[in-house]
Amino acid sequence: MRLATGTDSGRSTPGSSTRVYQAAVHLDEFGPVRLSVGRQFSNALSPVGLFDGVAADLNWTHAGLGFFAGNQPDVADFGVSNAIREYGAYARLHSARGGGGVWSLTTGAIGSYAKDAVNREFLYFQGLFVNRALSLYASQEIDYNRGWKADLEGAATMPTATFATARLALGAPLSVHAGYDNRRSVR
Numbered sequence: 001m002r003l004a005t006g007t008d009s010g011r012s013t014p015g016s017s018t019r020v021y022q023a024a025v026h027l028d029e030f031g032p033v034r035l036s037v038g039r040q041f042s043n044a045l046s047p048v049g050l051f052d053g054v055a056a057d058l059n060w061t062h063a064g065l066g067f068f069a070g071n072q073p074d075v076a077d078f079g080v081s082n083a084i085r086e087y088g089a090y091a092r093l094h095s096a097r098g099g100g101g102v103w104s105l106t107t108g109a110i111g112s113y114a115k116d117a118v119n120r121e122f123l124y125f126q127g128l129f130v131n132r133a134l135s136l137y138a139s140q141e142i143d144y145n146r147g148w149k150a151d152l153e154g155a156a157t158m159p160t161a162t163f164a165t166a167r168l169a170l171g172a173p174l175s176v177h178a179g180y181d182n183r184r185s186v187r
Contacts (some may be wrong), residue, residue, distance in 0.1 A: 101131035
């Protein structure tokens with residue numbers, strides 16, 4: 001549980017109020033199944049911010065599946081809100097725990113809805129590789145536009161966020177980093 005204190009006047013006074021930013025119950029003792037209920041982040045879908053809801057993850061030696069459903073907290077006061085609903089699911093291939101290097105490939109679909117309108121629908125792809133000498137990370141979001149969004153964007157599908165970073169260790173004191181980022185605000 002993460003706690004912060006503050007007052008309505010904006011001045012911080014210890015003990016004057018407590019706001020819970022994240023609090024969830026996790027059930028991990030069901031073999032490959034992990035269930036979470038409460039305010040949380042999606043474990044596998046990094047574009048998903050905090051949500052109040054439920055998530056289920058199934059994780060095996062080299063693969064995983066999962067889904068989540070919930071509501072975004074109120075943007076003004078972080079309170080419980082039902083203004084924006086979010087749903088998502090993912091599939092992942094990954095290295096076994098304890099191996100020499102770590103790798104994973106994840107794909108997912110996320111939908112965000114405000115009242116009876118589409119807020120955002122998109123696909124998410126992520127790749128990761130890490131060992132002693134090299135680390136690579138790349139992610140891509142592809143938005144599905146319909147209705148007014150398709151008219152405004154001029155296309156039914158559009159890549160909206162590409163991010164990649166790499167690090168190469170050339171020895172103990174020296175490493176080289178490179179990256180690419182064209183993430184943008186999405187309508």
